[in-house]
Amino acid sequence: MGGLAATAGCIGLSRRFGLAAGAEQVSNLDSGQEPDRYDSLAKLSFNENPYGPSPIVLEAMSKAFKYANRYGYPDSGLVSALAAHHGVSANNILLGAGSTEILEAAAGAFLDGHKKVVGVEPTFSTVYEFATGLKAGSIMLPLLPNHQQDIAAMIKAAKQNNREVGFVYLCNPNNPTGVFVSRNSVRQLLEGIPENIPVLIDEAYHHFVEHPDYASSVPYVLEGRPVVIARTFSKIAALAGMRLGYAVAPSSLIQQMRPHLGTMHINVLAKFAGRAALKDAEGQNRVKSTTLELRKKTAAELTRLGFEVLPSEANFIMVNIRRSVITIIQSFRQKGILVGRPFPPMLEYLRVSIGTADEMQRFMSALKSIFQVGN
Numbered sequence: 001m002g003g004l005a006a007t008a009g010c011i012g013l014s015r016r017f018g019l020a021a022g023a024e025q026v027s028n029l030d031s032g033q034e035p036d037r038y039d040s041l042a043k044l045s046f047n048e049n050p051y052g053p054s055p056i057v058l059e060a061m062s063k064a065f066k067y068a069n070r071y072g073y074p075d076s077g078l079v080s081a082l083a084a085h086h087g088v089s090a091n092n093i094l095l096g097a098g099s100t101e102i103l104e105a106a107a108g109a110f111l112d113g114h115k116k117v118v119g120v121e122p123t124f125s126t127v128y129e130f131a132t133g134l135k136a137g138s139i140m141l142p143l144l145p146n147h148q149q150d151i152a153a154m155i156k157a158a159k160q161n162n163r164e165v166g167f168v169y170l171c172n173p174n175n176p177t178g179v180f181v182s183r184n185s186v187r188q189l190l191e192g193i194p195e196n197i198p199v200l201i202d203e204a205y206h207h208f209v210e211h212p213d214y215a216s217s218v219p220y221v222l223e224g225r226p227v228v229i230a231r232t233f234s235k236i237a238a239l240a241g242m243r244l245g246y247a248v249a250p251s252s253l254i255q256q257m258r259p260h261l262g263t264m265h266i267n268v269l270a271k272f273a274g275r276a277a278l279k280d281a282e283g284q285n286r287v288k289s290t291t292l293e294l295r296k297k298t299a300a301e302l303t304r305l306g307f308e309v310l311p312s313e314a315n316f317i318m319v320n321i322r323r324s325v326i327t328i329i330q331s332f333r334q335k336g337i338l339v340g341r342p343f344p345p346m347l348e349y350l351r352v353s354i355g356t357a358d359e360m361q362r363f364m365s366a367l368k369s370i371f372q373v374g375n
Contacts, residue, residue, distance in 0.1 A: 042359040045338040049238035050355045054283035060276035076271035091251040099232035099245030108260030111136035115166030122343040155192035171202040176343045176351040178312025183215035198226040205314035207236040237277035242270040316353045335366040
């Protein structure tokens with residue numbers, strides 16, 4: 001679902017910005033290919049965990065297979081485990097088929113009456129696509145020159161359009177830039193906007209942040225603020241294909257969102273996998289440390305070659321290649337490497353997921369060949 005939504009976002013934005021013919025064909029969804037071909041590709045396009053589920057998670061899924069033929073299978077305990085993990089009540093948790101469904105449920109709940117979502121551009125544009133599908137609107141603000149999200153502008157837009165705003169969207173760290181919003185700036189946003197406007201904070205990449213000025217916004221839920229925190233098991237837990245995410249929010253907002261979810265939308269394997277993943281701190285720490293090490297190494301090498309790399313706190317980096325990304329994406333594809341799609345208006349910036357050490361080496365070798373740089 002997330003991949004399809006991302007492709008839809010790419011198509012809509014490419015039309016809006018009048019990109020060159022062929023831009024709409026830039027898609028890294030290779031699910032239709034034969035398995036051998038798919039497996040041979042270096043998949044650095046969707047910010048996935050390249051290592052797959054940990055042994056603990058695989059074991060949990062294997063044991064849950066015996067319930068595959070049942071509608072009324074036993075409770076995995078995932079909701080209660082998430083509540084305990086975050087120090088909230090089970091009434092503050094809402095499961096979704098990936099965090100993308102959480103964003104869709106928020107759009108359905110808070111954008112009724114053709115209201116608008118306030119956010120920046122570029123960001124995870126699926127939220128804006130959901131708004132369009134609901135015949136709602138979007139107020140998309142540009143990033144600051146340092147690629148930070150413009151908190152002051154978001155506050156101003158929310159105040160000036162108070163009656164028309166359904167919610168404010170903040171992706172932290174931001175996708176596709178990887179740049180985070182500090183804890184003080186988040187508080188500034190929450191205290192600056194009208195108190196009746198909910199804030200949807202997408203923390204899909206929370207686990208990869210190491211900067212001391214960052215903090216999760218889950219504590220605001222405990223304060224009773226109208227905040228919805230979206231999380232996913234797709235990244236750190238490597239369950240992208242299983243589609244599992246959740247929201248942490250005040251119970252009143254959870255109840256507003258719940259009717260906008262699909263029915264029986266999360267399968268039994270995903271629920272038991274998520275429960276096991278929560279317990280697997282060692283496995284997650286291993287993924288995080290390896291990812292951060294490769295992120296720093298790749299960014300340093302790109303910088304040495306003369307490329308600007310944005311300061312990422314996620315499991316991907318964004319590189320200024322100083323030319324249109326559209327043809328470059330195809331050049332990488334021809335070398336068996338999938339990289340991120342175009343992100344208007346940053347059309348000379350290439351988003352690259354952090355894969356395995358071998359995949360990052362393949363990426364760097366391909367980049368040196370395409371750009372004729374380095375040794």
